[in-house]
Amino acid sequence: MTPEDLFGLFQSGFLVYLAALTGGYLALNVISIFSLRQYFDERMNEGFPGAFTGYEPQISIIVPAYNEAATITNSIRSLLQLNYSESLVSG
DSSP states (O other): OOHHHHHHHHHHHHHHHHHHHHHHHHHHHHHHHHHHHHHHHHHTTTTSOOOOOSOSOOOOOOOOOTTOTTTHHHHHHHHHTOOOOTTTSOO
């Protein structure tokens, strides 16, 4: 075996090693993408209150929304997160 053959064999082995390493990293990235999507889907609604029991007092909220296209989403989300205790709600 000549030195050129050894060098060619080394290059081929190194290329196979790098291809396997890159394939492994690609597989880990694909797995992490699906895992992160599942993680965020499960935790998307954690900050919101649980299901209503039916004993909560009914309230009405009037929101002025004329020319509010830029901020209406944040306003509605913050209103949905309100949590008044029964002592504060006049009935």
